[in-house]
Amino acid sequence: xxxxxxxxxxxxxxxxxxxxxxxxxxxxxxxxxxxxxxxxxxxxxxxxxxxxxxxxxxxxxxxxxxxxxxxxxxxxxxxxxxxxxxxxxxxxxxxxxxxxxxxxxxxxxxxxxxxxxxxxxxxxxxxxxxxxxxxxxxxxxxxxxxxxxxxxxxxxxxxxxxxxxxxxxxxxxxxxxxxxxxxxxxxxxxxxxxxxxxxxxxxxxxxxxxxxxxxxxxxxxxxxxxxxxxxxxxxxxxxxxxxxxxxxxxxxxxxxxxxxxxxxxxxxxxxxxxxxxxxxxxxxxxxxxxxxxxxxxxxxxxxxxxxxxxx
Amino acid sequence: xxxxxxxxxxxxxxxxxxxxxxxxxxxxxxxxxxxxxxxxxxxxxxxxxxxxxxxxxxxxxxxxxxxxxxxxxxxxxxxxxxxxxxxxxxxxxxxxxxxxxxxxxxxxxxxxxxxxxxxxxxxxxxxxxxxxxxxxxxxxxxxxxxxxxxxxxxxxxxxxxxxxxxxxxxxxxxxxxxxxxxxxx
Numbered sequence: 001x002x003x004x005x006x007x008x009x010x011x012x013x014x015x016x017x018x019x020x021x022x023x024x025x026x027x028x029x030x031x032x033x034x035x036x037x038x039x040x041x042x043x044x045x046x047x048x049x050x051x052x053x054x055x056x057x058x059x060x061x062x063x064x065x066x067x068x069x070x071x072x073x074x075x076x077x078x079x080x081x082x083x084x085x086x087x088x089x090x091x092x093x094x095x096x097x098x099x100x101x102x103x104x105x106x107x108x109x110x111x112x113x114x115x116x117x118x119x120x121x122x123x124x125x126x127x128x129x130x131x132x133x134x135x136x137x138x139x140x141x142x143x144x145x146x147x148x149x150x151x152x153x154x155x156x157x158x159x160x161x162x163x164x165x166x167x168x169x170x171x172x173x174x175x176x177x178x179x180x181x182x183x184x185x186x187x188x189x190x191x192x193x194x195x196x197x198x199x200x201x202x203x204x205x206x207x208x209x210x211x212x213x214x215x216x217x218x219x220x221x222x223x224x225x226x227x228x229x230x231x232x233x234x235x236x237x238x239x240x241x242x243x244x245x246x247x248x249x250x251x252x253x254x255x256x257x258x259x260x261x262x263x264x265x266x267x268x269x270x271x272x273x274x275x276x277x278x279x280x281x282x283x284x285x286x287x288x289x290x291x292x293x294x295x296x297x298x299x300x301x302x303x304x305x306x307x308x309x310x311x
Numbered sequence: 312x313x314x315x316x317x318x319x320x321x322x323x324x325x326x327x328x329x330x331x332x333x334x335x336x337x338x339x340x341x342x343x344x345x346x347x348x349x350x351x352x353x354x355x356x357x358x359x360x361x362x363x364x365x366x367x368x369x370x371x372x373x374x375x376x377x378x379x380x381x382x383x384x385x386x387x388x389x390x391x392x393x394x395x396x397x398x399x400x401x402x403x404x405x406x407x408x409x410x411x412x413x414x415x416x417x418x419x420x421x422x423x424x425x426x427x428x429x430x431x432x433x434x435x436x437x438x439x440x441x442x443x444x445x446x447x448x449x450x451x452x453x454x455x456x457x458x459x460x461x462x463x464x465x466x467x468x469x470x471x472x473x474x475x476x477x478x479x480x481x482x483x484x485x486x487x488x489x490x491x492x493x494x495x496x
Contacts, residue, residue, distance in 0.1 A: 019395070026381060026398040035434045038384040068384075298384075303392040 005124045006296055007113050008133030009175040017139070017175060020295050024143050027298070028291035030067055041070035044301055047100040049091065050127070051077040051107045056262055056286060057127050057137070061104045064293035070301075073100070088112060089119045096120040101301055105129070123300045131165050137261050138171030140292040142179065144285050145216055148257055153180030158210040158252070159201075160244055161220035161269045164191040164231075168261045169220060173201055186210035187220075187242060190231040207242055214252040218259045219244045219270045235268055245271040249279070257281050312493035314472060320465055323484040326446070329462035330359070333444055334366035336460050341411055344371050346439065348410045350378040352428050353399045355417035358479040359446060363415060378403035380414075385427035401431070408436035413460075417475035419445040422456035447486060449473045462486075 003016060030038055046065040048058050062072045075095065077083070082091065088107065095103055102123040105113045110132035116124045128134040145152055157176055163169045163185050176183050177200040185196060186204040196203050204210045211217065222238060232238045249258065258270075258280045266272050275282060321329065341347055344367060351360030357379045364377045381399040383389075414428050429441055444460035449467040465488070467473060472489040476482075 023398050026384075026400050029401055030384075033435065038434070039430070040384040040389060298398075299395060302389045303395040 007126045009171045023295035024291045027294035039069045041068040044070040044101045046070045046072050046102045047095045048074045048104045060289045064290050092116045092120045096122045133171045134167040137168045138175045140289040144288045155181045155215040157181045157216040158214040159185045159218045162191045164193045165223045165226045166220050184210035211251040222269045314489040317488045317490045319487050321486040326484050333460045344373045346411050348376045352416040353381045356415045358477045360415035376405045382427040385431045407438045412438040413442045415444045417446050419448045422452045422454035425456045446475050
């Protein structure tokens with residue numbers, strides 16, 4: 001396989017997804033060493049360009065690049081020429097002209113990363129574009145599941161909460177179904193977009209149905225900053241009807257695991273005892289995120305002599 | 312371009328004898344097995360390292376730790392490749408600091424793999440000494456590197472390929488020289 005950009009999981013082949021997940025294993029070993037650095041991407045530069053606030057994704061990408069010996073530079077839109085009116089395309093060209101080999105882009109508009117690929121020659125990694133995709137988050141979720149379950153095929157995965165605003169849900173839906181999982185989503189009807197069935201999801205409006213016999217439970221962050229339109233009556237009602245608590249989790253299989261892409265609203269979409277419980281892999285997800293991003297940076301920038309542009 | 316078998320250098324018995332001799336040499340040179348560890352370079356250095364450890368165990372009655380090393384991330388030609396080398400896990404479950412590390416590989420050629428392996432080991436700790444054991448030394452070094460233990464020295468031309476076949480991977484034990492036929496060279 002060979003791809004130039006990582007824009008999303010919708011158009012990624014099973015082979016490529018598997019290759020990224022296979023590569024993340026050896027990468028994770030490096031993070032656990034005393035000397036957390038390999039010389040692989042020496043002389044490469046990775047720019048993180050973020051038009052939305054983020055701590056973990058951005059730090060995760062920067063550390064992933066640094067562990068591989070690439071140089072990193074970060075652009076936060078709030079403190080850059082963006083506030084002077086520079087367009088996304090001009091920003092991309094500017095960063096590319098400085099010699100960046102990879103641009104990691106987060107942007108509030110769907111398709112922003114794809115747009116960048118048309119105007120620069122550098123590798124573009126989508127770190128979240130609007131409500132569209134967040135491929136590395138889904139890949140790290142899949143890697144975390146694989147570590148524990150050894151397979152994804154045949155698993156029942158429940159994704160709970162604010163599906164409408166969630167790019168993580170979309171990327172996971174595409175990725176998990178490609179690898180053979182059965183994906184069930186549940187949330188308030190106002191937060192369930194139409195057309196999810198066509199994407200291969202089983203849709204429920206009560207979480208109990210999705211949780212019944214699930215192997216994996218992914219609780220999504222209620223995107224409070226996007227809730228001004230009155231899509232839910234109140235936080236308390238949301239928590240009572242849709243939040244993940246120990247009682248609901250008991251419906252899932254005894255060996256079910258719990259994921260959350262973070263940052264968590266403790267006490268809203270997930271109770272503290274579940275988030276910190278023995279089945280929670282939330283801390284492991286963060287470590288795995290660095291490993292998966294190392295794998296992505298490695299696979300994008302190494303061996304691109306014979307690549308074909310799939311994305 | 313295709314590869315055509317030219318000559319067999321060692322058969323199964325010959326390989327077994329060479330391995331037994333190397334095992335004796337490792338023990339002799341290091342005056343026993345104190346602080347000794349073997350690290351096989353993936354892929355074919357791995358079964359060879361395991362076999363050497365078995366022989367050392369038989370001779371000295373001591374078990375020597377064996378690790379496996381993937382050197383892909385340390386290669387110096389990554390930017391020139393037009394494919395992705397498959398990444399395997401490194402499995403060195405013991406400290407290498409202050410140890411006598413014997414690197415094990417199938418063929419010593421340019422020395423670039425050995426260089427990468429030494430860098431990879433150094434990132435795991437600070438060995439007392441690093442030594443090198445190979446089944447075949449075929450010459451054509453591009454770096455100032457040499458092996459401490461050699462199964463067989465085989466003068467080759469750069470057009471040729473030396474193939475060490477190992478039962479665990481290839482279904483049989485033997486070493487052959489192949490010739491490249493065609494234009495791509």
